[in-house]
Amino acid sequence: xxxxxxxxxxxxxxxxxxALAKLRPALLEAxxxxxxxxxxxxxxxxxxxxAGKGEVVHRLNEWLDPRGVDTQAFWQTSDEERERxxxxxxxxxxxxxxxxxxxxxxxxxxxIIRRVYGELKTSQLxxxxxxxxxFEKMLVDDGAVIVKLWFHLSKQAQRHRLEELESNPxxxxxxxxSDWKHFKLYDKFTEVSERALRRTDSGHxxxxxxxxxxxxxxxxxxxxILLQAIEARLRELKQLKPAPAAAKVAKPPARRGxxxxxxxxxxxxxxxxxxxxxxxxxxxWQGRLTRLAWTAWEKQVASVAVFExxxxxxxxxxxRRVTAAMDPRLYRIVPVAAPTDEERAQHYLWxxxxxxxxxxxxxxxxxxxxxxxxxxxxxxxxxxxEWRRAFLExxxxxxxxxxxxxxxxxxWIHLGKEEQLRRFREREEINFKRYKITAEDxxxxxxxxxxxAAVNDMVAHTSTSFAPWTLVAGNDKKFARVQIVKxxxxxxxxxx
Amino acid sequence: xxxxxxxxxxxxxxxxxxALAKLRPALLEAxxxxxxxxxxxxxxxxxxxxAGKGEVVHRLNEWLDPRGVDTQAFWQTSDEERERxxxxxxxxxxxxxxxxxxxxxxxxxxxIIRRVYGELKTSQLxxxxxxxxxFEKMLVDDGAVIVKLWFHLSKQAQRHRLEELESNPxxxxxxxxSDWKHFKLYDKFTEVSERALRRTDSGHxxxxxxxxxxxxxxxxxxxxILLQAIEARLRELKQLKPAPAAAKVAKPPARRGxxxxxxxxxxxxxxxxxxxxxxxxxxxWQGRLTRLAWTAWEKQVASVAVFExxxxxxxxxxxRRVTAAMDPRLYRIVPVAAPTDEERAQHYLWxxxxxxxxxxxxxxxxxxxxxxxxxxxxxxxxxxxEWRRAFLExxxxxxxxxxxxxxxxxxWIHLGKEEQLRRFREREEINFKRYKITAEDxxxxxxxxxxxAAVNDMVAHTSTSFAPWTLVAGNDKKFARVQIVKxxxxxxxxxx
Numbered sequence: 001x002x003x004x005x006x007x008x009x010x011x012x013x014x015x016x017x018x019a020l021a022k023l024r025p026a027l028l029e030a031x032x033x034x035x036x037x038x039x040x041x042x043x044x045x046x047x048x049x050x051a052g053k054g055e056v057v058h059r060l061n062e063w064l065d066p067r068g069v070d071t072q073a074f075w076q077t078s079d080e081e082r083e084r085x086x087x088x089x090x091x092x093x094x095x096x097x098x099x100x101x102x103x104x105x106x107x108x109x110x111x112i113i114r115r116v117y118g119e120l121k122t123s124q125l126x127x128x129x130x131x132x133x134x135f136e137k138m139l140v141d142d143g144a145v146i147v148k149l150w151f152h153l154s155k156q157a158q159r160h161r162l163e164e165l166e167s168n169p170x171x172x173x174x175x176x177x178s179d180w181k182h183f184k185l186y187d188k189f190t191e192v193s194e195r196a197l198r199r200t201d202s203g204h205x206x207x208x209x210x211x212x213x214x215x216x217x218x219x220x221x222x223x224x225i226l227l228q229a230i231e232a233r234l235r236e237l238k239q240l241k242p243a244p245a246a247a248k249v250a251k252p253p254a255r256r257g258x259x260x261x262x263x264x265x266x267x268x269x270x271x272x273x274x275x276x277x278x279x280x281x282x283x284x285w286q287g288r289l290t291r292l293a294w295t296a297w298e299k300q301v302a303s304v305a306v307f308e309x310x311x312x313x314x315x316x317x318x319x320r321r322v323t324a325a326m327d328p329r330l331y332r333i334v335p336v337a338a339p340t341d342e343e344r345a346q347h348y349l350w351x352x353x354x355x356x357x358x359x360x361x362x363x364x365x366x367x368x369x370x371x372x373x374x375x376x377x378x379x380x381x382x383x384x385x386e387w388r389r390a391f392l393e394x395x396x397x398x399x400x401x402x403x404x405x406x407x408x409x410x411x412w413i414h415l416g417k418e419e420q421l422r423r424f425r426e427r428e429e430i431n432f433k434r435y436k437i438t439a440e441d442x443x444x445x446x447x448x449x450x451x452x453a454a455v456n457d458m459v460a461h462t463s464t465s466f467a468p469w470t471l472v473a474g475n476d477k478k479f480a481r482v483q484i485v486k487x488x489x490x491x492x493x494x495x496x
Numbered sequence: 497x498x499x500x501x502x503x504x505x506x507x508x509x510x511x512x513x514x515a516l517a518k519l520r521p522a523l524l525e526a527x528x529x530x531x532x533x534x535x536x537x538x539x540x541x542x543x544x545x546x547a548g549k550g551e552v553v554h555r556l557n558e559w560l561d562p563r564g565v566d567t568q569a570f571w572q573t574s575d576e577e578r579e580r581x582x583x584x585x586x587x588x589x590x591x592x593x594x595x596x597x598x599x600x601x602x603x604x605x606x607x608i609i610r611r612v613y614g615e616l617k618t619s620q621l622x623x624x625x626x627x628x629x630x631f632e633k634m635l636v637d638d639g640a641v642i643v644k645l646w647f648h649l650s651k652q653a654q655r656h657r658l659e660e661l662e663s664n665p666x667x668x669x670x671x672x673x674s675d676w677k678h679f680k681l682y683d684k685f686t687e688v689s690e691r692a693l694r695r696t697d698s699g700h701x702x703x704x705x706x707x708x709x710x711x712x713x714x715x716x717x718x719x720x721i722l723l724q725a726i727e728a729r730l731r732e733l734k735q736l737k738p739a740p741a742a743a744k745v746a747k748p749p750a751r752r753g754x755x756x757x758x759x760x761x762x763x764x765x766x767x768x769x770x771x772x773x774x775x776x777x778x779x780x781w782q783g784r785l786t787r788l789a790w791t792a793w794e795k796q797v798a799s800v801a802v803f804e805x806x807x808x809x810x811x812x813x814x815x816r817r818v819t820a821a822m823d824p825r826l827y828r829i830v831p832v833a834a835p836t837d838e839e840r841a842q843h844y845l846w847x848x849x850x851x852x853x854x855x856x857x858x859x860x861x862x863x864x865x866x867x868x869x870x871x872x873x874x875x876x877x878x879x880x881x882e883w884r885r886a887f888l889e890x891x892x893x894x895x896x897x898x899x900x901x902x903x904x905x906x907x908w909i910h911l912g913k914e915e916q917l918r919r920f921r922e923r924e925e926i927n928f929k930r931y932k933i934t935a936e937d938x939x940x941x942x943x944x945x946x947x948x949a950a951v952n953d954m955v956a957h958t959s960t961s962f963a964p965w966t967l968v969a970g971n972d973k974k975f976a977r978v979q980i981v982k983x984x985x986x987x988x989x990x991x992x
Contacts, residue, residue: 040842083796083855085900091849096841123619130626131892138889142843302579345592346536347638353587359579393634396627404581 004460005152010214047151051212074105146205151212203389262456272476286325300359309413336367391461402466500956501648506710543647547708570601625695642701647708699885758952774974782821796855805909832863887957898962
C-alpha cells in the first residue's frame with residue numbers, strides 16, 4: 001500500500017508556484033459556492049509523525065476563506081470529553097452544512113496508536129474501524145463530503161526528517177520525545193495503519209495517500225484533492241458547470257517533473273538476463289515450483305495467481321513458463337475476457353468466486369477482477385463511485401482468500417512504452433503473430449498515462465500484507481519469467 | 497426486539513383466503529415484471545427452530561412462478577464447499593438478475609449457532625456480522641433487493657410446537673434431537689440473535705420480524721413483505737405505476753382482527769391506582785430515586801431518560817414527578833421541538849449528542865431522536881430509506897452510550913384512543929389548559945393507526961438489551977407516574 005507513496009515525488013519552486021496560482025482562486029471559488037449548499041466538508045489530516053501535517057493544516061487555512069473553516073486538533077482530552085462517550089468529541093467538532101471542517105488527527109488516531117502499543121488486539125482494532133466506517137457512512141448518507149488524507153513518510157525519510165528538525169536550533173523544540181519513541185515502532189505503525197486504512201477505504205470516503213517528503217508536493221497535492229472533492233459534489237448538485245468531456249476520461253492531473261511519477265516509474269526496466277543465465281535460473285526455479293506444487297497438494301494448500309500487465313507485456317508466455325512446471329492435474333488457467341451472459345447477470349466478483357481452487361490446487365487468472373479498476377475505470381465502463389468502492393470490495397475478497405489459507409500472488413508485468421511499440425510492430429510484421437495485435441491495442445496505447453495512474457492507485461489501495469503486488473520488469477521477457485516463477489516459489493515456501 | 501413478535505397475531509381461514517386471493521395474482525405480476533429488470537431478489541428465511549420456515553419456503557415456491565425461483569437450503573456442507581473460503585457457498589447460491597433466490601438458512605445461521613455454543617466470542621460474532629453487513633451492502637450497491645425474514649416464536653410457543661409435532665405420528669419424525677437441545681438454549685439463542693439482527697438491520701437490507709405461531713399469519717405476512725419489496729423496486733425503476741397517494745402516507749397494511757394487533761394493544765390500560773396507593777407508592781419510589789441520584793453522582797454514573805408518547809399522554813407531568821425527586825444540580829431537561837438553525841445544519845443525531853450528560857448527571861429528553869421513526873416517518877418528512885436506516889443509527893448511538901456506562905431508559909406512554917379524546921375535550925374546556933391543545937393534535941389523532949404501526953416497528957427494531965423500551969400504561973396518570981419512577985429506580989439499581 002505505502003510503496004506507492006515512497007517514490008520521491010517533488011516539485012520545484014517554479015512548478016509549485018505555477019500550480020498554486022491556479023489552485024488558490026479555484027479553491028476560493030469552490031469554497032464560496034459550497035456555502036449555498038447543504039454539504040458539510042470534513043477533511044481528515046492523518047499520517048506519520050514528522051510528515052508536516054501541521055503545516056498542511058496551516059496552508060489549507062491560508063488558502064481557504066477563514067470564515068468558512070473550522071479547524072479542530074484532537075490532542076489532549078478535556079475532562080468534559082473524558083466524561084462522555086468517546087465519539088462525543090468528534091460529534092461536537094463536525095462542521096455545519098456549507099462549511100469545511102479540518103480535523104487534525106481524528107477518530108483514526110487513538111485506535112491506531114493503541115494497537116501499536118498493544119493496548120488493543122487486532123480484532124478490537126477491526127471492530128473500531130468498522131465503527132468508524134459506519135460513522136462515516138452515516139455522515140455521507142446525510143450529505144457530507146469526507147476527504148481523508150494520509151501523509152506517508154518512508155522509514156528513512158522519517159528518520160531524516162526528525163534528525164533535520166532536531167539539528168536546527170529553531171525547530172529543535174518541535175521534536176517531541178514521543179516522536180523518537182514512535183519512530184522505533186515504525187514497522188508496527190505501518191502495519192497497523194495499513195490495516196486501518198484498508199478497512200475504511202470505502203467508495204464514499206476513500207483514502208488518499210500522499211507522499212509527504214517534499215513540502216511543496218504534499219501541500220499542493222492536499223489542496224488539489226480537496227478542490228477536486230468539492231468540485232465533484234458541486235457538479236452533482238449542478239452548482240458548477242459539468243467538467244469538460246476530456247476530464248471525464250480518467251486522466252491523471254497534469255503534473256510535470258517528479259510530481260507526476262508513478263510507482264511504475266520505479267520499476268528498473270534495465271534488468272536483463274543473458275540466455276545462459278536464463279537457462280540456468282529458469283530450470284532451477286521451475287524445478288523448485290514442481291516440487292512445491294506437489295507439497296501444496298499434499299498439505300492441501302490452494303493458491304491463486306493473478307496476471308495483469310500492458311498489452312504485449314508477455315503475460316501468456318510467462319504463464320506458460322509457470323504451468324510448464326506444474327502437473328496439469330494441479331492447476332487451471334482462467335482467461336478473463338468479456339463476461340458471459342451468465343456472468344453478466346451477477347455481481348462482477350461472482351465470476352471469480354466460482355473459479356476459486358479447491359484445497360491443494362492452483363488457479364491462474366489471465367487478467368482478473370482488477371479489470372474493474374483498470375480497463376473499466378479508464379474506459380468509463382464503471383462509474384467513479386463503482387471503481388472507488390471496488391478497492392474495498394477487492395481487499396475484502398482477497399482477505400477472505402487469505403483467511404481460508406489460499407496463497408495469493410499478483411503480478412503486473414511492466415513494459416517501457418517504446419518497448420511496447422517495438423513489439424506491436426514486430427507482431428504486425430511476423431505473420432503468425434499478426435492475430436495478436438488489434439486496433440484496440442493501439443487505442444489502449446493512447447491511454448498509456450491514464451492506465452499508469454490507474455495502476456498506481458491500484459497498487460496504493462490493494463497491495464496488502466496478505467496479497468501484495470509484484471511489479472515485474474518486463475522489457476526483457478527472460479528476466480520477467482524468472483522473476484515470476486521465483487516469486488511464486490517464495491510465496492509458496494513462506495507457508496509450506 | 498422480539499417482544500413485538502409475541503402478540504398472538506393470527507388469521508381465520510376466511511381472512512387468510514380473502515387476503516391470499518389478492519396476494520397471489522399481485523405476486524405473480526410483480527415476479528413477471530421483475531424478469532425484465534436487472535434486479536436479483538434475495539429472500540432470506542431465518543429464525544427459530546420449529547417456526548415453520550420450511551413451510552414458508554414451500555408456500556413461496558407455490559405462489560411464485562417456479563421458472564424464476566432458485567431455492568437453496570444451507571444445510572450440510574459438501575467437501576467442495578469445505579475446501580473453499582466460507583462465502584463460496586453463498587456466492588454460488590446467489591440468484592441471477594431478474595430472478596428470485598430463496599435462501600433457507602443463510603450467512604446468518606452458522607455465526608449465530610457458533611456463538612450460542614460458545615465457539616465464537618461476542619467480538620467475533622460482531623466481526624462476522626460486520627462482514628455480513630458489508631457483503632449485503634455490496635450486493636445492494638450492485639442492484640439487488642434483499643428481503644430478510646426472521647420468524648420468531650416465544651419460548652412457550654416453541655415448546656408447544658415441538659410437543660405438538662412430536663405427539664402426532666405423522667410429524668413425529670420432523671423433530672430432530674438437536675431441536676430439543678436448541679430449545680434448552682432458547683434464552684441464549686434469543687440474546688445472540690438480537691445482537692446479530694441489530695448489527696445487520698440496515699436501511700438497505702432491513703430485518704422483518706414475523707410472529708410465527710400462526711401458520712396462516714406467518715405465511716401471508718412473508719408473501720406480503722416480499723411483494724412490497726419487489727413492488728417498491730419496480731416503482732423506482734418505473735416498471736410499475738406509482739403507488740396511489742394514499743399509500744405514500746405510512747399506513748399499516750389493512751389487517752383485520754388479530755393480525756393487525758400491535759405491541760401497544762398488549763399494554764394493559766386497565767391498570768390504575770387509588771389516590772391512597774398513589775400517595776404511598778410515589779413517595780416510596782421518589783425517595784429511592786433521590787438517594788439513587790446521589791449515589792450515581794458519587795459513582796459518576798450518568799443516565800439518559802427518553803420520554804415519548806401520544807399527545808396528552810402526560811409526558812410533562814410524569815417528567816415533573818421524576819425531577820421532583822432529584823437535586824436540580826443533577827439533571828437537565830431537554831425539550832425537543834423543531835430543530836434550531838444550528839441543529840438543522842447538522843446530522844439529525846447531532847443535537848442529541850450535544851446534550852449528553854457528564855459523569856454522574858442525568859439528561860431527560862422530552863421527545864427525542866425517535867422523532868425520526870415516528871413523526872418524521874408518519875408525516876413523510878423523512879424518506880423511507882432515511883427512517884429505515886435510522887434504526888441501525890439509533891441502536892449504534894445507544895450502544896455507544898451504554899458502552900460508556902450511561903444508563904438508558906426509554907418510555908412510551910400509551911393511552912386509549914377514547915381516553916385521548918376525553919383529555920382533548922377536557923383541555924378545550926378548561927381555560928388554563930386550552931393552550932395545550934392545537935389543531936395539530938387533532939390532525940395527529942387522525943393518523944392514530946399509522947403511529948401505532950410506527951411505534952410497533954420502533955419497539956421491534958430498537959428495544960435492545962442495553963436500552964429497552966418500557967411501554968407505560970397511561971390511561972391512569974397516577975399509575976403511569978409510579979411505573980416510570982419505579983422503572984428508573986430499577987434501571988439505576990441494576991448498575992449501582
